[in-house]
Amino acid sequence: MGLTLDRGRYYFVMNVPKHLFGKLLGKTGQPVRQVRQALRTADFSVAKRKAFELEELKRAEWHLLELGEEALAHEKFAAAKRTAESRGFDYVPSDVLLRRSFEENLPRLMAAAGTEAQPTPPEMAKAILGGVEVALPPLREVLQEFIALTKTKHIRKSERQRHLWRLPRERAVSNFEKAVPRRATGGINRITREDALAFRAWWAARIEAGETRAETANKDFGHLSQIIREWCELKGHADLENPFAKLRFDRAIDPEIPRPPFSREWVETRLLALGALDGLNAEARDAFLMLINTGLWPSEVPLLPAGRLLPRRPHSFLARGPTRA
Numbered sequence: 157m158g159l160t161l162d163r164g165r166y167y168f169v170m171n172v173p174k175h176l177f178g179k180l181l182g183k184t185g186q187p188v189r190q191v192r193q194a195l196r197t198a199d200f201s202v203a204k205r206k207a208f209e210l211e212e213l214k215r216a217e218w219h220l221l222e223l224g225e226e227a228l229a230h231e232k233f234a235a236a237k238r239t240a241e242s243r244g245f246d247y248v249p250s251d252v253l254l255r256r257s258f259e260e261n262l263p264r265l266m267a268a269a270g271t272e273a274q275p276t277p278p279e280m281a282k283a284i285l286g287g288v289e290v291a292l293p294p295l296r297e298v299l300q301e302f303i304a305l306t307k308t309k310h311i312r313k314s315e316r317q318r319h320l321w322r323l324p325r326e327r328a329v330s331n332f333e334k335a336v337p338r339r340a341t342g343g344i345n346r347i348t349r350e351d352a353l354a355f356r357a358w359w360a361a362r363i364e365a366g367e368t369r370a371e372t373a374n375k376d377f378g379h380l381s382q383i384i385r386e387w388c389e390l391k392g393h394a395d396l397e398n399p400f401a402k403l404r405f406d407r408a409i410d411p412e413i414p415r416p417p418f419s420r421e422w423v424e425t426r427l428l429a430l431g432a433l434d435g436l437n438a439e440a441r442d443a444f445l446m447l448i449n450t451g452l453w454p455s456e457v458p459l460l461p462a463g464r465l466l467p468r469r470p471h472s473f474l475a476r477g478p479t480r481a
Contacts, residue, residue: 159200159207166195166203168210213242233291236283243267243284250286292343292393295383299329302387317455325383328376335359344384345396352399363405370405377403423448 158169169192191214195206237247245264253261268284270276282288293301303322310318333340335358336351359373381400388396426432427448433441443457452460 159195159203160192164198166197166200166207168193168195168203168207170211170214233288236288239280239283240286243280245284247283248286249290253286290345292345292396294341295329295332295339295344295347295380298344298387299325299383301391302383305390306386312459314455314459320455324375325379328379329383331355331376332380345393347399349397349399352403355400356403356405360405370407374404374407 160167160169169190171190172188193210195203195210197203197206240247245267253264264284268276268281270281276284292298303325310321313321332355335355339347339351356373356377359368359376362368363370363373377400381398381403384396384398384400388394388398433444436444443454446452446457447454
């Protein structure tokens with residue numbers, strides 16, 4: 157991208173990428189190697205701002221040209237959406253535009269037509285007029301985008317903690333692909349409530365067979381609902397219905413599995429017995445004693461700032477530790 161000064165006025169100049177030569181036509185209908193457009197200003201700062209806006213517009217338009225017929229449906233739709241937005245319009249499907257008044261659609265129609273000297277290329281006009289089918293990425297791709305879009309929430313986590321956060325969400329997507337394989341490749345806008353209920357029925361059969369618990373199934377429902385909801389909010393598809401909402405099983409169907417507590421005698425004779433922690437270094441020993449005194453998760457201890465440690469209490473295991481004769 158460049159600026160050139162001609163007779164006191166600035167012009168925007170940008171070379172056409174080699175792989176697009178022949179697809180971009182000039183006023184004469186012949187392929188061009190460079191685009192040049194008057195910015196109608198003699199002020200350099202104004203020209204620079206206008207040139208930046210024009211460059212963004214051209215890149216969006218050229219990306220749509222670059223995709224071609226072999227591109228995936230959701231890639232074409234995403235490019236068309238960016239192109240419409242670069243021209244100052246929200247992407248609206250053509251069937252919705254047909255229900256609007258002529259006056260409401262007039263600015264869009266004029267932008268799609270262009271001028272006699274510089275008509276709008278067909279691909280751009282199609283994007284402005286909502287002629288590209290709405291198609292969103294498949295669930296697995298949405299998951300990867302969701303992870304990237306929400307990574308700032310996990311800055312303070314260790315790599316292991318981030319892995320443990322990703323693992324159940326990846327498992328939920330894999331389970332859905334296994335239970336409803338017909339939706340493994342289609343866009344998430346193709347996932348219906350019936351598909352979500354088929355997934356629920358798949359889990360119900362496993363619960364009835366005693367293979368798993370309702371609590372496990374509910375985690376999958378929660379993760380998938382969160383992925384769809386937050387991705388749609390961040391990507392501007394808030395109007396898309398979430399098929400995984402309100403699928404949870406009543407956890408009362410799970411059998412009670414009591415978890416017996418450690419007795420004081422077992423703790424004293426096993427964990428705090430003479431020499432029980434001799435194989436640990438000082439840091440590992442302190443971390444272990446913190447766990448049994450506070451209930452912290454093992455992953456939380458290494459991340460705990462030194463300033464947050466509480467003073468030792470005289471009668472705690474942490475203060476006493478293993479005793480020796």
